[in-house]
Amino acid sequence: MEMIAPEDQRTAQSAATAKSEDALLDISLGPHHPSTHGVFRMDVVLDGERVVKLKPVFGYLHRNHEKIAESVSYLASMPYTDRLDYMCSLTNNWAYALTVEKLAGIQVPERAEYIRVITAELTRLQNHASTIGFLMQEMGASGTPLMYAFREREIILDLFESLTGSRMMSNYMRFGGCRVDLPYGWLKQTEKVVAEFPRFLDEFERLLSSNEILLARTQGVGVLSKKLAIQGGITGPMLRASGVNYDIRKVDKYGIYDRFDFRVPIGEHGDVYDRFMIRLLEMRESLKILTQALRDITAGPIMDTKTKIRGFRPKAGEAYGRIESPKGELGFFLISDGSPQPYRYRVRPPSLINLTVLEDMCLGASVADTVVIFGTVDIVLGEVDR
Amino acid sequence: MDPELKNELSRQGIFTTTLEELYNWGRKSSVWPLTFGLACCAIEMIATTMARYDLARFGAEIFRPSPRQADLMIVAGTVTKKMAPQVVRLYNQMPEPKYVIAMGACAISGGPFKQGYNVLKGIDRYIPVDVHIPGCPPRPEALMDAFITLQKKIATQHLTGVDRPRHLNPDAPSEFIVPEFGAHDLEPPKNLKLWHITSNSSPKIPSTADNNEPGKD
């Protein structure tokens, strides 16, 4: 497909708009809409079947996470971070713990770092699997792919539950380590799950990757250029699908990611199909990291002994910490004034910022494509609105 | 009919029923929920409908995207003040008989986000709720348990008399006021008529606060 710069697309469309101003149709997709992943809303202006303007409307799940976090202790915000991106609570925990560790200069024991990597990569697996499932659901493959994805997700959730006690809201990581050590037999069980996961990926690929309907619906649809992706601050699989080699696991090497041998899949066209395939490939890379981490994990303490659980007061100052969450760059920005509560607590939500370019991708597409394009952005409303 | 006699008859292969039971059986066995997820609990709601838990076994196989075709609204997640008017509007659009399950802490009372300025402290300020499930989020089994509770509730309803279900009572309201966005808060902040009905049903006062002086803190 010929690449059209989005700016050109925009002017072309606005010219079309001027021609048929009276024939335009304003519709509001959402906040209650089966395809909008919760309570997201887009105000769409249609010229026939084509989108000429699209304005996302946020705030339907604005739960005041930041305001609440500024009134409670540092520790008490940890369970709230679970509820940001509620598909991947463990990576949220990690991002927050990492930032506080930066803020207070805490060292994390090696075993805890390994546990963090293992849980984060498992989170990535289940997030990408269910994202693809939801995407297929929106594309009209009602049920089957989503059910397969959730079947695997349940297996991973069982691992999470036996480790953290909860299926989704793990509240597992602490400043300077993890809350509890791995239960007996957990590593064996995880190894088994990791060994069997490629079977599911193969199955998923056979089911979907060469499906003609899927190809027709995804290839060349919702193209995001490299330039616009960087300009718009897009991160995560969406950025890499547009051909930018930027993975925070490689760039920042936070935790112990420099010890693992894995590659970063890069897309070429930046269309919906690339974004879908990048996620499949990333799952395979995650499995690589998992195999290495499960092999190398060492015994030892899981908590930094110097860090207090209660009455934690970091020195005055600020820190911005970020990790590569399954959705993109998840960052926390904390300002401490020396009191037990953070003075400023800010979440840099990848889901919200990845939506910046939604309009550019959807201009000129039909409504049905809009839903598909939106599906590949992979947002979770808890994180968009916080 | 005497329940023992009925049991005995059914053991012999003769099934007896009353019109009321048959009617309630029909109602309770095909409660179709509305595809309506708000937040975290929605993911557990989806998990409930997936292969492992399979809510379809209870007669709720189809999640209807349109409120016009749905019987049950599962308020799964935090209702924010910005979302509250839409929730009430959706409820109003559902035809009778309709039921509401408040799933999770947020839907019941605002839950952990209760202290937030944009969080509605419980959906029962605007619409009547049939079953509450505490939990954050409740496990899929807990949602199924709530579903069974709802079915039991439907099965024991009497079709005549004062406590007959709302759709058989022309005086009972089926639609409720939709709140408006105000400058600082929703207008009105609660549906007073409805809120009083809920609160009068079981007034509960702290068990010993009346006799004891509150501890100095």
Next chain:
Amino acid sequence: MLGEGIAKGLVETARNFFGSYFTKDRLTTVQYPEERLPQFEAARNFPFLVYDGGDWQAGLRCVGCQICEKECPPKCIYIEKSKDKKPDAVGKLQFYPAVFNIDVSVCMSCQICVEVCPFEAIKMDTEFELSTDDRFGGLLWDKAQLAKSNEHYRKIHPTEAAEVDARLAEEKAKVDAKVKAAAENKTTPTSPGAVQPGSGASSTQ
């Protein structure tokens, strides 16, 4: 060839469909409520108060220190500390919570109360079938509803409970040794354990 990819996918679904008759891992449905998934040891839902011995009022480990109330992120715990002391399970005079309410309609199951409790008095339960149609009566649990025996704790979290029991026993042994040493040093032995229980227990409720 057009349709090849679709056919491949259909083969895959067919394999899953027929496979579900033969392999257990393709047939994942759990027939709740007749059949249940095994409960994990770490599973948690809402907190409960542990008591030792047979009488829940006398045996509550909670001393009403209000740390959990303070640390609870969604602020769902309400404690009123007692003014008098009464003997606990080992006979030591302690404060006790006159009122201990947990508002489970707010609780977010984060188990921070468990982590911060210095007395091993509050633990997480695994019960989840709690749906009710009574919001105000059914979802505010008082002390009587929250109190559960140590046996219950051992049953739901065996490993963790064994650790806690061992730790408590060790602490108790230390205290006993101290008391004994103190008794030997002094000529008139009066240990805190000598106080007769009964005066405070009746005035709890």
Next chain:
Amino acid sequence: MNLEKIKSDIEAAVPGCNVQIVVNGSPSGQHSLLLERQHVFEIAKFLQDDSELHLDYCSNVTGVDWLDTETSEKVKVQRLVDGVEQEVEEIRKTRSPGYLEAVYHLYSMEKKHGPLVLRQRTENRTDQINLPSLTPIWRSAEFQEREIFDLYGIIFEGHPDLRRILMWDEFEDHPMRKDYIEPNDYEYEPTPHDAVLEKSMQH
């Protein structure tokens, strides 16, 4: 990143600008640059285009509310009391006005370095709350600046679409400000639900 060098680079590239380094006391060591509003746009442009820095990616944009601070000190003053000059202790209060702050975290996707932290401050918290928007340079700031406008009330000049983003349009307050008082809607609950919350607020 060497902030001193960046500072001198900026001052060389944008003549007449005044850049201050704000020191961060935490072990994270992320010090920041405080920019004047007159030259923010040119500086940002320079940071984006400079071949060495090439900060093409604006990751995070945050608002911070710093309240008016009042410091009081005791001063001894000579004053006539009942006709006699005496030394009297007096409490003198100095009021420093608060301000709203926008913090930008910049990275480079090409050079893979960062973060460079930029800060802009408003004059006060009430009427002079305008700041130049950096959305024309980094589009990723679009929603985040809108969010700051919504929650903190900073008006970003040059922003293409400055509307409320999270709260509804009719809403009048800026809820993330430290002095925001939220609507009290607990009082109607006939249970200790509200008692629980009220008591917890005292801790």
